[in-house]
Amino acid sequence: MTPAPPEAQPDARPTPPNQAPPLRELHATVALVRAFELAVAALYRDGEVPGFVHTSLGQEAVAAGVAAALRPDDYLATTHRGHGHVLAKGADVDAMMAELFGKVTGLGRGKGGSMHIADPALGILGANAIVGAGIPLIVGAALSSKQLGQDRVAVAFFGEGAVNQGSFHEAVNLAAIWNLPAIFLCENNLYAEFTDSSTMTRIGSVAERAIGGYGVHAATVDGNDAAAVHAATVDAADRCRRGEGPVLIEAMTYRWHGHYEGDGQTYKPDNEASRWRERDPLTVLRARIVAEGLGSDDELDAVERVADERIERAVTAARAAELPAGEEAYEHVFGA
Amino acid sequence: MSSAPETVPTRYMHAINAGMADVLERDPTAVVMGIDVAAGGGIFTVTKGLSERFGADRVIDTPISEMGYVGAAVGAAMTGLRPIVEIMFMDFLGVCLDPIMNQAAKLRYMTAGALEIPIVFRTQTGAGKSAGAQHSQSLEAMVAHVPGLKVVMPGTVTDAKDLLIQAAADPNPVVYVENRRLYSMKGALDEDPRPLGQARVAVPGDDVTVVTWGQMVRECMAAAEASSASIEVIDLRSLVPLDMDTVLASAARTGRLLVVHEAVQDFGAGAEIAARAGQELFDLLRVPIRRIGTPSVPMPFTPTLEQLLMPQRDQIVRAADEMVAEG
């Protein structure tokens, strides 16, 4: 079930570059994702959440900035590291947490898990456990949007590691030749599993690869600055809705934790993580909000407390929820 | 120069590692390729230490480009190298099937033998740990269905090493499938490796022949112990070649055949074995052939449903007991 198509906006103009970013909204989202990921990391460590878990700690500004620039009916597809994107797009916190616990109240009734969170009613076409697989799917969503005259934008999140996958190249080229409203959102967190991604390409800049390789518009942004990500996404979505074709955004960021929870991270140089933690997306936002007089430290603390409490409630609810009944295993293989 | 002394029990994962080391040591044209196989030592540490020992030219880290590097490995195998190329999860075959299915499997035939493709596609599977529907599939029947590919599924520590070494020495493309739930299993290494293509009677018995491979060998052996019936467990070790002689000899004697596999049941390798046995032993079988596999649904994430679907020891015991009761 997808929401009704919105009115087309043929005369939509670009957002004025000086339009104030929704800093408080961004802060609240980053705080929510942060609280979610910290809770999940602890739950996984304690054996309450099964399977593989890949957290986005340190990268929350990308999720917040992109989602705040999208309309509710815009599409999104993401990766194994997708909790933040999905939460920011508005997925129900309780249903997400329950899915990670494998409970029947989860978004996939416990059958998907952390790597397969989806909520099509919110345009969330799903996380993915196959690196690069979401990118062509989003090109398809953009094709639907265009053919059906829906004016919806489709965003594919992926890591820089996925850019060496054929699916990325084929998908970007398709979107380019068909002039589709697709945003390719590369979260460059420097590592793909245990590999320093700069060792796997001669062209370090994903944006350059997109421009030079496929002739699409591309921008590089500070991925730890939610406002910068927001501005870039507003611009990209405007371009898409004006029919100017796809845009690639490369958001430079860093994952604080391992590839998966439990990864010893011996491949990271000393001090690298602590340097990046100085540019914590949360403190970057807080400093700007306080400096611009949009909120006090106390107020921001209160927002973060609310986020923590929201996640605690979700954990409590997920713990208490039922596991799916046995018959559930056989349902949804085919539709009628 | 294999690393582990032959008598000391070792782990399945270390046996695979020792097998690769053995191949790299003896054959200068052998290379290991895959995502994070070198510096990272493999996502499950199965290739740990190989790059330090043999160098980055022989143990090659690749980008996340399965179509590219698996294709390149096939090309290298046509032209003088002998690659052991890793596909991290068997599910990722979906990303790189063409070089395996349309290239490696067919080129020897289409060139009337002029091209030789000595390559090992090393991969692993193993549901039961909530890895989700895209990281839990046992797709051995899919590759076994492609003429020109050998398919090997070690279920013991010694086979983990011996079959890898034999696969690497084979002049044909071999899909070598590990089971990650066996990685920490301990066992002894045999002095005299059994040839690839020969099944093994893992447990002798008289009442029911249970044919299996991979992780289910362990389950079936435990079932044999638990059952009041005398179960003969046959570990196939490879699906292609398929050692039907061993299966038929056993089932002719017991008159009862049960095939057990972790892969989904529908259109699985069990059907092939059952069909061949049915044709050969029609008069000798006392009861209809049975199969136990995972029901044909994508593997759910939640542990309870996963356990419900995967073949379990007591399910095997029950089936064997029922078959004996039937006649």
Ligand SMILES: Cc1ncc(C[n+]2csc(CCOP(=O)(O)OP(=O)(O)O)c2C)c(N)n1
């Ligand atoms: C086709 C495929 N190959 C390999 C993997 C294993 N794998 C999972 S995540 C990952 C690294 C991805 O790196 P990147 O795209 O940069 O995303 P990040 O983890 O940094 O968010 C790899 C190799 C996979 N899931 N799918």
